[in-house]
Amino acid sequence: MIRRARLIAVLTMLLAGAIGVIGSTQTWVVVTLVQGAGEGLLVPGADAVPVLTPLSLAALALGAALSITGLVVRHIFGALGLAIGGVLVALTAQVAFATPVSAYAATVTAATGITGTESVAALVGSTATTVWPFLTLVVNVLLLAAGVFTIVTARRWSSSADRRYRAAAANATVDASGSRPHDAIDSWDDLSRGDDPTA
Template sequence: MRRARSLAVVGMLLAGALGVISSTQTWIDVTLADGAQQTLAVPGSDAVPVLTPLSLAALALGAALSIVGRVLRYVLGVIALAIAGVVGVATAQVLFTLPVSATAATVSDATGISGVDAISDLVSSMSLTPWPAITLLAEVILAAAALFTLVTARRWQGSAGRKYRTSGDASTDASRPHDAIDSWDDLSRGADPTT
């Protein structure tokens, strides 16, 4: 089950990284009906404001998943599933309905005009780039990694943090062979592992 933990961690890290990268890329090209036909590039962080912080959270969850114990695996899996749901729904709204509200922050910064109705009157056309679809795929990967974690976490081996426990916590399990880490732990406690 060592491979299961690795797959879940890599899935969460990949999804988080794609989300962070996507938040800096252009999602929507907006052409304004202002006489000059000015075109503005709307980044993912403006189209979906929660994209950057929740993608960073997914990265942190993936890193933490590699060292936590059994109970926290389930907690992190549920949190990752919630993040995938929130960002996935917001991304799907942009991808399938292309609302003017997704461009509001960028258009307001460029023109000083605010309000969805005023911005709707100012926008003559909008076109999507591939980044919303890539982000939606990343959220599907995150949801799959979260579900995989919830299904398989019970069968994963002990946490990687086992080697950092104090001598009172690190008792050698008789059901498994004595390995190199156990030998180092014995040496740290003052016992000669070669005898």
């Protein structure tokens, strides 16, 4: 499990970021006005939750960078993932379960020219929420969990850079002690110096 911890954290953050970016362009709420055309107004995720796109892009960047970071930065990125996930969970849950006026006010104002929370609310006959707020909420819960998971397991991750460093250090130690086994090139060097390589 620990060997796969880095992969799990990275893929979860990338997934949450990608779904968030895609979701920001999709319809989250369909608003039907009291008076007006029969077709409802379509509210995209970027209007329902204005910080969705930038925070989802930040999650994507965290996921990509997490695969090459050291221990201290892993903890920092885990905390950032936790914070981003927490903010997005709170905001998307509001749209998914309560659909506040602020989620669709900008779209109604653009269509009618009327501003103000109470005025916009008076214009709206009904709202219908699509699947996208719920889907985005789920992946943001996963993002929050990935942040916690990263913080908890980061110390036990191993990276290729760490393995290369340990291998280089071990080789340097062996070379310094002179106990490294000879290879064919070393045997030829011994012969050229007049030494018996079989000794």
